[in-house]
Amino acid sequence: xxxxxxxxxxxxxxxxxxxxxxxxxxxxxxxxxxxxxxxxxxxxxxxxxxxxxxxxxxxxxxxxxxxxxxxxxxxxxxxxxxxxxxxxxxxxxxxxxxxxxxxxxxxxxxxxxxxxxxxxxxxxxxxxxxxxxxxxxxxxxxxxxxxxxxxxxxxxxxxxxxxxxxxxxxxxxxxxxxxxxxxxxxxxxxxxxxxxxxxxxxxxxxxxxxxxxxxxxxxxxxxxxxxxxxxxxxxxxxxxxxxxxxxxxxxxxxxx
Amino acid sequence: xxxxxxxxxxxxxxxxxxxxxxxxxxxxxxxxxxxxxxxxxxxxxxxxxxxxxxxxxxxxxxxxxxxxxxxxxxxxxxxxxxxxxxxxxxxxxxxxxxxxxxxxxxxxxxxxxxxxxxxxxxxxxxxxxxxxxxxxxxxxxxxxxxxxxxxxxxxxxxxxxxxxxxxxxxxxxxxxxxxxxxxxxxxxxxxxxxxxxxxxxxxxxxxxxxxxxxxxxxxxxxxxxxxxxx
Numbered sequence: 001x002x003x004x005x006x007x008x009x010x011x012x013x014x015x016x017x018x019x020x021x022x023x024x025x026x027x028x029x030x031x032x033x034x035x036x037x038x039x040x041x042x043x044x045x046x047x048x049x050x051x052x053x054x055x056x057x058x059x060x061x062x063x064x065x066x067x068x069x070x071x072x073x074x075x076x077x078x079x080x081x082x083x084x085x086x087x088x089x090x091x092x093x094x095x096x097x098x099x100x101x102x103x104x105x106x107x108x109x110x111x112x113x114x115x116x117x118x119x120x121x122x123x124x125x126x127x128x129x130x131x132x133x134x135x136x137x138x139x140x141x142x143x144x145x146x147x148x149x150x151x152x153x154x155x156x157x158x159x160x161x162x163x164x165x166x167x168x169x170x171x172x173x174x175x176x177x178x179x180x181x182x183x184x185x186x187x188x189x190x191x192x193x194x195x196x197x198x199x200x201x202x203x204x205x206x207x208x209x210x211x212x213x214x215x216x217x218x219x220x221x222x223x224x225x226x227x228x229x230x231x232x233x234x235x236x237x238x239x240x241x242x243x244x245x246x247x248x249x250x251x252x253x254x255x256x
Numbered sequence: 257x258x259x260x261x262x263x264x265x266x267x268x269x270x271x272x273x274x275x276x277x278x279x280x281x282x283x284x285x286x287x288x289x290x291x292x293x294x295x296x297x298x299x300x301x302x303x304x305x306x307x308x309x310x311x312x313x314x315x316x317x318x319x320x321x322x323x324x325x326x327x328x329x330x331x332x333x334x335x336x337x338x339x340x341x342x343x344x345x346x347x348x349x350x351x352x353x354x355x356x357x358x359x360x361x362x363x364x365x366x367x368x369x370x371x372x373x374x375x376x377x378x379x380x381x382x383x384x385x386x387x388x389x390x391x392x393x394x395x396x397x398x399x400x401x402x403x404x405x406x407x408x409x410x411x412x413x414x415x416x417x418x419x420x421x422x423x424x425x426x427x428x429x430x431x432x433x434x435x436x437x438x439x440x441x442x443x444x445x446x447x448x449x450x451x452x453x454x455x456x457x458x459x460x461x462x463x464x465x466x467x468x469x470x471x472x473x474x475x476x477x478x479x480x481x482x483x484x485x486x
Contacts, residue, residue: 082482139431146427150418160414163479164428167410170475171432178435178464182442 017228025221032214039207047204053119058207060112062215063105064134069219070102071141071169078165081158090231092158095165096148097226099141101219106138129180136175140168154234262353269344269357274364276334283365287323288372294319295376305382310451312381313444316373317437320366321404325426327365328408331358336417341484351481355409359473362405370397389447392458396443399465403436406472413483432472439465 018026040058047054077095081088113131114124125131148161277283298315302308308315335341344354374393377383385393411428415421439461445451446458 136431136434139427143424143428143431146424147414150415150420150424152418159482163483164414167432167475167479170471171435174435174464174468174471175431178438178468181460181464182438 017225017232019224022221022224025217025224029214029217029221032210032217036207036210036214039203039210044203044207045201050120053116054204056112056116056119058211060109060116061208062211063112064109065212066215066219067102067106067109069216070098070105070223071137071172073098073223074102074141074144074165075169078162082162082166087155087158089154089158089234090227092154092162093227093230093234094223096145096161097223097230099144099148099165100226101222103138103141103145105215106134106141110134110138129176129182132179132182133172133176136179137168137172140171144168262350262356265349265353266357266360269354270361273331273358273361277361277365282330283327283368287326288369290326291319291323291369291373292376294322295373295380299380308381309383312377312383313448313450314437314441315381316370316377316444317400317440319373320370320440321430321433321437323369324362324366324404324408325429327369328362328412329422329425331362332412332416341416345484351484352477354484355413355477355480358413359402359405359409359476362409363401366401366405367398370401383448383450386447386449386455388455389449389458392443392455392462393447396440396447396458396462396465399462399469400436400440400443403465403469403472404433406469406476407432407436410472410476410479410483413480416484435464435468439468 036058040055044055044058046052074095077091077098080091081095084091113134117126118124144161144164147164148157150157150160152160295315298311298319299308302311302315341354345351374383378385407429408425411425411432412421415424415428418424443458443461443465446453446455446461449455
């Protein structure tokens with residue numbers, strides 16, 4: 001026998017996760033993204049050395065910024081959950097939502113970086129310190145999301161993932177330091193150096209700035225929606241259990 | 257709990273883990289053979305004496321990392337299958353002391369494995385031990401083992417008693433343990449003189465490995481209680 005759809009409670013009655021504030025942020029995000037498209041694809045010039053490949057940067061740099069921002073928010077929210085007096089589950093949901101966004105944009109960073117690398121260096125991947133650290137960071141947060149998916153109560157999930165979230169941030173400087181040392185003691189990239197001297201002209205820099213603003217707004221918008229959705233999922237799981245219990249009790253009452 | 261009580265708990269957990277190992281002989285009958293087979297398979301895959309000699313330090317540490325996953329899974333399987341960790345908690349044992357006990361038990365088992373792997377690499381890959389390199393090799397191996405053991409113990413504690421832990425643990429440990437792999441491999445290369453490296457190139461790696469070991473051991477002892485306590 002299947003469990004019926006949870007009854008609509010006051011908390012789940014509102015349709016969707018949007019509020020006037022998120023609508024405003026959403027509209028701002030869309031307009032900034034259109035602006036980014038115009039600046040990145042039309043107005044900004046092609047680079048002297050890299051040609052049109054430089055336009056990948058307008059997505060690549062903002063997405064890595066967003067991913068780092070998301071991981072920092074995850075760590076802060078994890079800290080709030082773990083060390084806060086109330087062990088707030090809301091902080092845990094914010095941490096989870098932020099990590100999900102971070103992982104998606106870290107993947108975008110890696111893919112756009114590889115495409116740019118193929119055009120500019122002739123290879124998709126180089127074992128450069130920054131690339132290696134980024135890849136390891138990506139895998140670490142995939143692991144964090146796997147921990148969030150483990151069985152157990154909400155409190156268990158929150159505590160486990162908060163600890164993993166804090167360790168993951170702790171590993172960022174350690175991994176980066178060791179990888180940098182690893183590269184510095186080993187041969188440098190022989191085909192083409194990874195640190196191309198990119199001096200940006202004014203319009204390029206402005207386009208990049210537009211990209212960073214657009215992606216930051218996107219992050220806020222996604223975070224608000226996703227964390228609200230996680231709250232609703234938790235509420236729905238709770239009311240689903242309650243309705244199942246009520247059903248069993250009713251069955252017991254009927255047979256008595 | 258007093259500090260002498262904590263030390264006693266750690267000692268009891270350590271001796272219990274080592275006693276289980278001595279009686280079950282899993283390390284000697286299964287894990288060491290597995291590690292040696294891995295070394296042999298590397299030799300099959302990378303056919304050629306020169307390549308093997310050049311990559312020997314990395315191969316030894318990859319084999320270590322894989323084997324350590326099996327050891328730590330087992331160390332925690334014996335705790336969760338009989339609810340032993342719950343019993344320790346109910347008995348009021350300090351969880352950070354339990355962490356130190358399990359950590360040290362794992363360090364000892366990994367060091368035994370390492371000695372076997374190095375002998376294997378000496379015989380099969382033709383690595384050479386040099387006088388001044390031995391000190392670097394021993395110190396860096398001990399630091400790396402302490403760090404690896406700390407990370408493995410933390411995440412094994414987290415994954416213990418959860419379905420799908422066998423596949424989750426490597427996913428969690430491998431990226432975090434990457435500085436250990438890099439550091440230990442480079443230090444070993446300097447110790448063996450692989451690719452014309454000199455011993456002095458290896459000392460900065462000992463620093464990386466020591467920082468890693470200290471951070472994760474103390475971080476782990478603080479986090480272990482909240483991780484288990486649910």
